[in-house]
Amino acid sequence: MLTPKQYKLxxxxxxxxxxxxCCPSYEEMKEAVGIKSKSGIHxxxxxxxxxxxxxxxxxxxxxxxxxxxxxFKPRDIIEEEKKIKLALQSSSAQIPLxxxxxxxxxxxxxxxxxxxxxxxxxxxxRGEFYALQVEGESMIEAGIMDGDxxxxxxxxxxxxxxxxxxxxxxxxxTLKVWRKKKDEIWLEPCNKDYEIRRLHxxxxxxxxxxxxxxxxxH
Amino acid sequence: MLTPKQYKLxxxxxxxxxxxxCCPSYEEMKEAVGIKSKSGIHxxxxxxxxxxxxxxxxxxxxxxxxxxxxxFKPRDIIEEEKKIKLALQSSSAQIPLxxxxxxxxxxxxxxxxxxxxxxxxxxxxRGEFYALQVEGESMIEAGIMDGDxxxxxxxxxxxxxxxxxxxxxxxxxTLKVWRKKKDEIWLEPCNKDYEIRRLHxxxxxxxxxxxxxxxxxH
DNA sequence: TAAAAAAAGAACTAAAGTAGAACATTTATA
DNA sequence: TATAAATGTTCTACTTTAGTTCTTTTTTTA
Numbered sequence: 209m210l211t212p213k214q215y216k217l218x219x220x221x222x223x224x225x226x227x228x229x230c231c232p233s234y235e236e237m238k239e240a241v242g243i244k245s246k247s248g249i250h251x252x253x254x255x256x257x258x259x260x261x262x263x264x265x266x267x268x269x270x271x272x273x274x275x276x277x278x279x280f281k282p283r284d285i286i287e288e289e290k291k292i293k294l295a296l297q298s299s300s301a302q303i304p305l306x307x308x309x310x311x312x313x314x315x316x317x318x319x320x321x322x323x324x325x326x327x328x329x330x331x332x333x334r335g336e337f338y339a340l341q342v343e344g345e346s347m348i349e350a351g352i353m354d355g356d357x358x359x360x361x362x363x364x365x366x367x368x369x370x371x372x373x374x375x376x377x378x379x380x381x382t383l384k385v386w387r388k389k390k391d392e393i394w395l396e397p398c399n400k401d402y403e404i405r406r407l408h409x410x411x412x413x414x415x416x417x418x419x420x421x422x423x424x425x426h
Numbered sequence: 427m428l429t430p431k432q433y434k435l436x437x438x439x440x441x442x443x444x445x446x447x448c449c450p451s452y453e454e455m456k457e458a459v460g461i462k463s464k465s466g467i468h469x470x471x472x473x474x475x476x477x478x479x480x481x482x483x484x485x486x487x488x489x490x491x492x493x494x495x496x497x498f499k500p501r502d503i504i505e506e507e508k509k510i511k512l513a514l515q516s517s518s519a520q521i522p523l524x525x526x527x528x529x530x531x532x533x534x535x536x537x538x539x540x541x542x543x544x545x546x547x548x549x550x551x552r553g554e555f556y557a558l559q560v561e562g563e564s565m566i567e568a569g570i571m572d573g574d575x576x577x578x579x580x581x582x583x584x585x586x587x588x589x590x591x592x593x594x595x596x597x598x599x600t601l602k603v604w605r606k607k608k609d610e611i612w613l614e615p616c617n618k619d620y621e622i623r624r625l626h627x628x629x630x631x632x633x634x635x636x637x638x639x640x641x642x643x644h
Numbered sequence: 645t646a647a648a649a650a651a652a653g654a655a656c657t658a659a660a661g662t663a664g665a666a667c668a669t670t671t672a673t674a
Numbered sequence: 675t676a677t678a679a680a681t682g683t684t685c686t687a688c689t690t691t692a693g694t695t696c697t698t699t700t701t702t703t704a
Contacts, residue, residue: 209449211488211660211692219447233681245663250683252661259483269670269681278447351571351641371643421641423569425589431650451692463652468694487659487692 210259210278217241217252218261222274231270303337303359336362337419340373340383347371347383350398352421358383359420364413371418377411386414428477428496435459435470436479440492449488521545521555521577545577545638554580555637558591558601565589565601568616570639576601577638582631589636595629604632 210218220240224232234246243249253272256262265271342356350371352358358373366372366386374395375381384395384405393412395405428436438458442450452464461467471490474480479496483489545557560574568589570576576591584590590604592613602613602623611630613623 209443209489209491210447212446212448213661215446215448234683235681243662245661245665246682247664247684248660248662255660267669267682279444348569351566351569351574353569356569356639417643419643421574421639421643423639425635425637425639453692461651464693465653465695466651469650485658 210261211255213241213243214252214255214259214261215278217249218256218274218277221262221272222277225272225274231272233270303339305339305341305357308341308343338362338416342383346397346399346402348399350385352383352398353423355423357422357424358418359422360416361419362416364415366414366417372414373416373418375413375415376405376407381415383418428474428479431459431461432470432473432479433496435467436474436492436495439480439490440495443490443492449490451488521557523557523559523575526559526561545640556580556634560601564615564617564620566617568603570601570616571641573641575640575642576636577640578634579637580633581635582633584632584635590632591634591636593631593633594623594625599633601636 217237217240220237221232224230224236232240234249237249238244238246241249241252243252253262253264257264261274261276263273263275265273338360340358340360342352342358343354345354352371360373363372368387370386371383372386373381374384374386374393376395382395384397387394387396388409389406391408393407393409395407395412397404435455435458438455439450442448442454450458452467455467456462456464459467459470461470471480471482475482479492479494481491481493483491545555556578558576558578560570560576561572563572570589578591581590584604586605588604589601591599592602592604592611593599594613600613602615605612605614606627607624609626611625611627613625613630615622
C-alpha cells in the first residue's frame with residue numbers, strides 16, 4: 209500500500225483535478241505535500257505510477273490522471289468509531305447496579321453483578337460505590353422519587369443526618385436518614401406519611417451512604 | 427485459523443488502509459497490537475503471508491495489501507468486542523454545563539462553554555443536550571431540588587405535561603411543566619407555594635425538555 | 645522444572661524522503 | 675518563430691524511517 213507522503217500527494221492531485229479541472233504542477237505539489245524539492249515529488253509520482261494509482265501522458269506538462277484512490281470507509285462509520293473512542297475514555301466510572309432498595313434483602317445477597325452503570329466522576333471519589341434503584345415514596349421530601357437511581361458509597365459508619373442504606377435485622381435494606389440517639393438508632397423517612405423507626409443498635413447497620421441521585425425522564 | 431494476535435494485526439492493517447489510505451509501519455503496528463518489538467510484528471506478518479491473508483510487494487516499505495479477512499473471529503476477540511459494546515452502552519457523554527436556570531437570561535446568552543459535565547449515555551440519546559444547575563424550589567414536588575443538575579435536550583417544541591426549559595419574554599429562563607391550553611400556555615410549578623403562570627404563546631417559547639436529574643451529596 | 649513458544653532487544657540492511665543543482669522539455673508570447 | 679518562463683527530469687549526496695535477522699530474555703505449558 210501507500211506511504212503517508214504518497215497518499216497525501218495522491219489525494220492532493222485527485223482533489224485538484226476534480227476542483228480546478230487540471231493537474232497541479234510540481235511546484236504546487238511541493239507546497240501541498242511539504243517537500244522542498246521537485247525531485248522528491250518526482251520520486252513520489254514514479255512510485256504512484258508503479259503502483260498504478262496514476263497514469264502519465266509522457267512528454268506533457270500537467271498531464272497526470274488518477275486511476276484509483278484507496279478505499280475509504282463511509283464517513284458515518286468513522287464518526288461512530290470516534291464516538292466509541294471518546295466514550296471509552298470519557299471521564300466517568302462504572303459502578304455495579306445491584307437492584308432495588310427497600311426490597312427486603314441485604315445488599316450483598318442481591319449482587320447480581322454484570323449490570324453496571326456509568327456515573328460522572330465527580331460523584332464517585334475515593335471509595336467503593338454501587339447503585340440501587342429506589343422503590344417507594346418514603347424519601348420524597350428529600351427529592352428522592354420512586355424509580356430514581358441512588359449512587360451509594362460503601363461504608364459501615366454514618367454521621368447523623370446523612371442518608372444511608374440501612375440493613376435492618378439482617379434482612380431488610382432501606383434508604384433513610386440516619387440518626388444515632390443515646391441508646392437507639394432512628395431511621396427517619398422524608399415523608400409525612402411514614403413514621404420514624406426506632407431501633408436498637410444491634411438491629412441495624414449501615415451499608416452505605418447516599419452520594420448521588422440520578423433520574424431519567426422519558 | 428488465526429491466533430488472536432494475528433487476527434488483531436490483520437484487522438488493524440485492513441482498517442488503517444481503509445481509513446488512512448496507507449499501510450501502517452511496524453512501529454504503528456507494535457502500538458496497535460501491543461507488542462514491544464518489531465521482530466514480533468515481523469513474525470506475525472510472515473505468518474499472515476504464509477496463510478495468504480496479506481500480500482507484500484517485495485523490497486518496498488509500507489507495501490502490504492490485505493487479500494482476505496477471516497470469516498470467524500477468534501473467541502477472545504469476540505469477548506473483547508462484547509466488552510466494548512457493553513462499555514459503550516453504559517458509558518457516558520460530555521455535555522456543556524451552561525449555568526443556572528431561573529437566572530433570568532436566555533440559554534444562548536449564557537453559553538459560557540468549556541465547562542462540561544459527563545452524563546451516563548442512557549440519558550443522552552439522539553439530539554443535542556446541555557446541563558443547567560437548578561436554582562430555587564419551584565419544582566420541589568417533582569423531586570427537583572435547589573442545586574440539582576438538570577440534563578436538558580434542546581428542543582423548540584414540547585408535549586403537555588413535560589418539564590421544559592421555557593424562555594419567557596425572551597429574557598427569563600425557567601424550568602416548569604408545560605401545558606398548552608386553547609389560547610394560552612401554562613407554566614406550572616410543582617410547589618403549592620408557587621402559582622401557575624398563564625402566558626400568551628408569543629410571550630414564551632420552549633428551549634429544551636428535561637431528560638434527567640443528577641444530584642450530588644457531600 | 646525443563647522444553648517450547650513468545651516476546652524483547654540490538655545490530656544491521658534497505659527503502660523512503662530531503663535537498664539542491666543542472667539540464668531538458670513544453671508553453672506562452674513578444 | 676525565437677525566446678523567456680514555466681514545467682518536468684535526472685543526478686548526487688545525505689538523513690530519516692522502515693524492515694530484517696539474530697541473540698537473549700521471559701513466559702507458557704506439558
